[in-house]
Amino acid sequence: MPSGLVSRAKTRRTVAARTPLGRSIVVGTVGDASSTAAVRVAHLLAARDGGEVRAIAAVAPFPHAAVTSFSITPPPLMDEENRRATLASVARQLRELGATEASARAVMGWPSEAVVTAANERNASLIVVGLGHHRAIDRLLGHETAVSIARHATVPVLAVTARCTALPERVLVGIDFTESSRRAAELAARLIQPAGEIVLAHVPPFAAFQRKGGGESWVDVYMTGAEDRLEEERAMLAERTGRRVRALLANGEPGEQLLKLARKMCCDTIAVGAHAQGFVDRVLLGSIATRVLRAASCSVLVAPRWR
Numbered sequence: 001m002p003s004g005l006v007s008r009a010k011t012r013r014t015v016a017a018r019t020p021l022g023r024s025i026v027v028g029t030v031g032d033a034s035s036t037a038a039v040r041v042a043h044l045l046a047a048r049d050g051g052e053v054r055a056i057a058a059v060a061p062f063p064h065a066a067v068t069s070f071s072i073t074p075p076p077l078m079d080e081e082n083r084r085a086t087l088a089s090v091a092r093q094l095r096e097l098g099a100t101e102a103s104a105r106a107v108m109g110w111p112s113e114a115v116v117t118a119a120n121e122r123n124a125s126l127i128v129v130g131l132g133h134h135r136a137i138d139r140l141l142g143h144e145t146a147v148s149i150a151r152h153a154t155v156p157v158l159a160v161t162a163r164c165t166a167l168p169e170r171v172l173v174g175i176d177f178t179e180s181s182r183r184a185a186e187l188a189a190r191l192i193q194p195a196g197e198i199v200l201a202h203v204p205p206f207a208a209f210q211r212k213g214g215g216e217s218w219v220d221v222y223m224t225g226a227e228d229r230l231e232e233e234r235a236m237l238a239e240r241t242g243r244r245v246r247a248l249l250a251n252g253e254p255g256e257q258l259l260k261l262a263r264k265m266c267c268d269t270i271a272v273g274a275h276a277q278g279f280v281d282r283v284l285l286g287s288i289a290t291r292v293l294r295a296a297s298c299s300v301l302v303a304p305r306w307r
Helices: 003-018 034-050 075-096 111-121 135-143 145-154 181-192 218-241 254-264 279-283 288-294
Strands: 024-028 052-059 105-106 126-130 157-160 168-173 197-202 244-249 267-272 297-301
Touching: 003 075, 024 034, 024 111, 024 145, 034 126, 034 157, 052 111, 075 105, 075 197, 105 111, 105 288, 111 126, 111 145, 111 244, 145 157, 145 288, 145 297, 168 181, 168 254, 181 197, 181 218, 181 297, 197 218, 197 254, 254 267, 254 288, 267 288, 288 297
Parallel strands: 024 052, 024 126, 052 105, 126 157, 168 197, 168 267, 197 244, 267 297
Antiparallel strands: 157 297
């Protein structure tokens, strides 16, 4: 990469790292109970960082091409009625949480696209959405809103569970020593409460390993290097952020192990980095971020890859 581009990329990273996470938040909601937690957490974070929240509710348009002569209400009117009803529901949700209704907006379109577009337009520092679990058919039809947003967003995405009522106290970060995973660790440090703890977990890129000891096998060599790098990452993150940070190595499939560790250690959030993938990878395997979003019983923070 030319030196000028490298310099600008480093500058963008530095500015982003210093930007309060709650400076400008876009929260996706449909005014129902499942998204109430997302709205609540977004306002808690904005209040802490002196930022603002814009609530976006997307209403899928009526399939106009399917209209028949038996339709009573013209499709455009149905669209507008649905939009107004959703906006009223969101406004009611905001009032119940003590938030201003002026921050609400209802638009026609697919939820993931509407939220990502709003985040880009507002130069948002964070997207917050509810974390719901879907059936397998939803994955094929593209109805997984949180997964879709995380794949396309250029800003961090926080997907919270319905029972979430506060900012996290313990965050498990999946770190593979890439820029994206380091970014996830930095974001976790800016998200957690002051007395919170960050746990850096590295799972080797092979499903299982067996150390022979004595440094004779390639697995021994890899694990020794990984232990050293993990300790370096832990020390640097603790020094930069002033947070309590510990580190550990795990064995197994990365996504599965992160989910198990989060449950075992009572973590209220898992932070992962998003990586570029080809179409076949997404369809057949998915990414660690996608697997965690689909199966996590706690909130998930996804750091975007740098563009």
